[in-house]
Amino acid sequence: MLQEEVRRELISILGSEHFKDDPQSLVTHSYDGTPMLQSLPDAVVYPSSTEQVSQIMKVLSRHKIPVVGRGSGTNLCGGTVPVQGGVVMVMHRMNQILEIDLENLTATVQPGLNTKQFSTHVESLGLFYPPDPSSMSISTIGGNIAECSGGLRGLKYGTTKDYVIGLEAVLANGDIIRTGGKLMKDVAGYDLTKLLVGSEGTLAIITEATLKLVPPPRYKKTMLAMYKDLYGAARTVSKIIENRIIPATLEILDNATIRVVDDFAKLGLPLDMEAILIIEQDGDEEAVERDIAIITEVCKSEKADQVSIAASQEEADKLLTARRSAFTALARLRPTTILEDATVPRSKIADMVIEINRIAKKHQVQISTFGHAGDGNLHPTATTDARNKEEIERVDEAFEEIFEAAIRLGGTITGEHGVGMVKSPFLEWKVGPAGMEVMKAIKSSFDPHNLLNPGKVFAKETRKRVVIQRG
Amino acid sequence: MLQEEVRRELISILGSEHFKDDPQSLVTHSYDGTPMLQSLPDAVVYPSSTEQVSQIMKVLSRHKIPVVGRGSGTNLCGGTVPVQGGVVMVMHRMNQILEIDLENLTATVQPGLNTKQFSTHVESLGLFYPPDPSSMSISTIGGNIAECSGGLRGLKYGTTKDYVIGLEAVLANGDIIRTGGKLMKDVAGYDLTKLLVGSEGTLAIITEATLKLVPPPRYKKTMLAMYKDLYGAARTVSKIIENRIIPATLEILDNATIRVVDDFAKLGLPLDMEAILIIEQDGDEEAVERDIAIITEVCKSEKADQVSIAASQEEADKLLTARRSAFTALARLRPTTILEDATVPRSKIADMVIEINRIAKKHQVQISTFGHAGDGNLHPTATTDARNKEEIERVDEAFEEIFEAAIRLGGTITGEHGVGMVKSPFLEWKVGPAGMEVMKAIKSSFDPHNLLNPGKVFAKETRKRVVIQRG
Incomplete structure (x- = not known):
């Protein structure tokens, strides 16, 4: 519970209808899209303007009360769980x-x-905003910026960071x-825009964003290639890139994922395939047709069992919806x-899938893998039961080894979900002790009292990296 | 002069042939591409490895000696002048x-x-590294990263920042x-990569970079449009973008620049034009031809006096070389x-050129303007005489008003040259007092003793913004 004085100050800023501390509101905001994490806040506030955010931050700062900015809470790293109330x-x-x-x-948006x-609105104006995180029908732009969301089109078009060119943000002190502006080029001082994107609410509260829009592609084509050999699928990914083709989308689904997706979306996929690639190219018609022809050849040369091109936009949409x-x-x-x-690195996805499967087997846990093969951004996904403590321990051990394997292959612990609580014990594996010191110093320079989303990004203790010896 | 002890320590790391403090070496490294700035260093060192850079930084850090990282010193902001020795x-x-x-x-490079x-090497492998600062035949990749260099292809392809995906760097303490890696996506902690790009040597010494390469365009076409009305040229720029076309290059030259460029490069340009646009599109042949046709129509509808398409690659190269x-x-x-x-903002370039011309006339100084019209990144260029103190004062006053006008139009004080010494008194105009505080705090967090390129980015005093009243 907040002190009565703080409560009164916040209500005077927000009006009583936009300050909530009833049990239902607190419980509703105690968790996010991440399983098995929950922590009650002391209050939930709904500001309507930058000025209100600034006033609220001044109150919270004076009373040293933590604050967690939140959009729709669709993140998967515990990024919006109010772990310190x-x-x-x-x-x-x-x-x-x-x-x-x-x-x-x-576009300038809140x-x-x-x-x-x-x-959708941007598309109705004949323009294009490429970032398309899987959660996009629920997520908010602010959340996407905080987490630097990716999506299926990241390979060709980049992620949220590549489209944020200006920000308004409120600092811890109010x-x-x-930063930036409607400017394609701006080197006036340090790039605070890109620093705030992906800072997971730990440096400032974003209150406005200027986003870059691009001309939409004129044409697109979607295809499916199925493999009985996982390495064939992985080699296809590398070879497409080596052929100087950057597809708009280049997704992989492993056998376990194929089975559940087919059961869910009724696509009639063959269930004996080790991997399916969903590939989309967009651009000018001539270029797309040429690329799709080359990609088809690459798929066949890597012994794809079946290669099919979506006959219509509906069929293409169905495939991508299935993936989503x-x-x-x-x-x-x-x-x-x-x-x-x-x-x-995208050249390592076959090695990584093999590692994931080996590790899952070792720990006797169910892990299916799908993801953005062209980016090397895989989503190993454990299906388990939070009530089974012993199994969850095995799942945790497996993921620890998976992160370790990613680092060993020149990769990272998170490509698009963020660090939050879930990855914080592993961050030092990626950035090293000196990198951690620099990041902590940046955090302190923005937020000396650690009020902005405390308990995220930086863990109390880094997990010991003893996996290789155990593996 | 360095203390003898420091001198000895540095020589023991570098070998005596890679440590210089003779007068000639000191004078040679007392200035860079920026006019009218000079300051002698105490020594010049030439490390050969990251390990040496680290050892050197430990020595300098222990003795609190400033260090200025330098490539070829082609920057135009006084970025590599050792102003504090x-x-x-x-x-x-x-x-x-x-x-x-x-x-x-x-690519991974030093x-x-x-x-x-x-x-050139990348192109010989059938790949493409787009950033092309005008100084590229002399400049270094490290310098480009420190300054976040742009270039003629920035409009379509972005600047150096968009191609740096991993860095190795040595901190002030050694x-x-x-950061990053061969990864198209990485959200493990704060984005130190993008923070270091454009940090002008004030946060760390960059010792290695991983750069993203892209498939090269298959085809390109270059055209020239000449205008007796500057606003016609400016409207053409806006209309091309509004037509959802992003050209690879979209450069503008004003009358004064046309005259000197023509005299220099013997192109036979008509000297009575108020502005020339040099436009290049690249991509697939069909798309390029379509875009060039639409652009030609736009030029004509905005009353271009002449529109011509380069008949050959040689002719195109000649035009772009003239611009360079x-x-x-x-x-x-x-x-x-x-x-x-x-x-x-690119919609404001006509207003900005008009402002530049008005301001130049007011102060009776010669300012020619050219630059990257598609980016809104203009290069007002004063031709003057450093020995004439009174004239230089008028030039300084004019540029101060030009920066003020840029800010007033929603722009920035520097699009691609960096802040360095030259723009530091104006940085606060762009980022505000709170932005300055944040940037200073970041600087301190990396470099608490202010040893890395001191005297850059942050000025002792912000210039008073009294221009509007005077104007």
């Missing part, structure tokens, strides 16, 4: 598209704006900063689904 | 391409590598950090050339 600041009331500038091809709604539903489909198998995002 | 660390011996990874489409040499020679050509006019890079 305090206030959850929900940005849903700040959900406006403030401007679409057709001359400069920029953080609580729904990603899909924004993306000061408001503006992988998480949901897997979630039907068992009570708890843990979706990870170990990422490796 | 100390050691200039020249990276020319660390100039190797360590690896080109054809599976992952990455900072002293020449940009043009790298770019610790070595590694604008600085050199202007430099022949008078003893001192001051090239600036005020940048505005």
Whole structure:
């Protein structure tokens, strides 16, 4: 519970209808998209303007009360769980598209704006905002910025970071900063824009964003290649890139994922395949047709069992929707689904899938793998049961070894989900002790009292990296 | 002069042939590409490895001696002038391409590598590294990273920042950090990679970089459009973008620049034009031809006096070389050339050119303007004489008003040259007092004793913004 004085100050800023500390509101905001993590906040607030956010931060800062900024809480790293209590600041009331500038091809939006709604609106104007995280029908732009969300189109178009060119943000002390602008080039001082993107709410509360829009592709084509040999699928990925083709989408589903996705989406996929690649290319018609022809040849040369091209946009959409539903489909198998995002150089995806399968077998846990093969961004996904403590321990051990394997292959512990609570014990494996010191110093320089999303990114203790010896 | 003890320690690390403190070496490294700035260092060192850089930093850190990392010193912001003395660390011996990874489409290089040499090598392998600063035949990749260099292809392909995906760097205390990797996606902690790019040597010494390569365009076409009305040229820029076309290059030259460039490069340009646009599109042949046809229509509808398409690659190269020679050509006019890079949203370039011309007239100084119109990144260039103190004061006043005008139009004080010494008194105009505080705190967190390129980015005093009242 907040002190009565703080409560009164917050209500005077927000109005009583936008300050909640009833049990239902607290429970609703005690968890996010990440399984097995829960912690009650002391209050939930719904600001409607940057000025309110600034006033709230001044109050919280004076009383040293933690604050967790939150969009729709779809993240998978425990990023919005209020693990040290305090206030959850929900940005849903700040959900406006403030401007679409057709001359400069920029959009200025508030953080609580729904990603899909924004993306659809932009498309209706004949423009394109590429980042498409799987959660986009629920997620917010602010959440996407905090986590630097990726998506299926990341291979060709990059991730959220590549589209954020300006920000307004409120610092821990309530000061408001503006970074970048409607500018394609700006080197005035350190790049605070890119630093705030992906900072997971630990450096500032984002209150407005200027986003770059691009011309949409004129044409696209989607294809499916199925393999009885996983390495054939992986070699196909490398060979496509080596052929100087960057597809818009290049997704992989392993056998376990194929089975559940097919059962869920009724696609009639053959269930004896070790891997399926879903490949989409977009651009000008001539170029797309040429690329698809080359890719088809590459698939065949790598002994794809079947290669088929979607005959219509409906068929293509069905395939991509099936891929997007992988998480949901897997979630039907068992009570708890843990979706990870170990990422490796794209040349290493076959090695990584083999490692994941070996590790899953060793620990006798069910792990299905799908993901953005072209990026090397894989989603090993454990289907398990949170109530079975012993099994969860085995799952944890398996993921620890998976992160270790990713690092060993030149990869990272997270490609697009963020560090949050879940990956924080492993961050030092990727960035090293000196990197940790630098990041902690940056955190302190923004937020000396550790009020912004405390308990995230930085763990109390780094997990000991003893996996190789055990493996 | 360094203390004898420090001198001895540095020589023991480097060998005596790679430590210089003779007057000639000191004078040679007392200035860079920026006019009218000079300050002698105490020594010049040439490390050959990351390990040596680390050892040197430990020595300098222990003795609190400033250090300025330097490539070829082609920057235009005083970025490598050792304004507080100390050691200039020249990276020319660390100039190797360590690896080109054809599976992952990455290059790993040392900072002293020449940009043009790298770019040419990459092209010989059928790949493409887009950043092309005008200084690329002399500049180094390390310098490009420190300054976040842009270039003529920035509009479509982005700047250096968009291609740096991993770094090795040595901190002030000698610790070595590694960021990113051969990874298209990595959200493990704060994005130190993008923070170091453009940090102008004030946060760390970059010792290795992993760069993203892309497939090269298959086809390109270059055209020229000439206008008697500057606004017609500016409207053409906006309309091209509004037509959902992002050209590879979209450059503008004003009348004063046309005259000197023509005299220098003997192109036979008509000298009565107010502006020329040089436009290049690349990609697949069909798409390029379609875009060029649409652009031609846009040029004509905006009353271009002449529109011509380069008949051959030689003719196209000649045009682009002429554009690249604008600085050199202007430099022949008078003893001192001051090239600036005020940048505005691209919809505002006509307003900005008008402002520049008004301000130049008001202060009776010669300012020619050219630059990357598609980016809104203009290069107002004063031709003057450093020996004429009174005239230089007028030039300074004019640029101050130009920066003020850029900010007023939603722009920035520097689009691609960096802050260095030259822009530091104006940085607060762009980022505000709270932004300055955050940047200073980041600087302190990396470099608590202010040893890395001191006197850059942060000025002792921000220039008072009184221009509007005077104007």
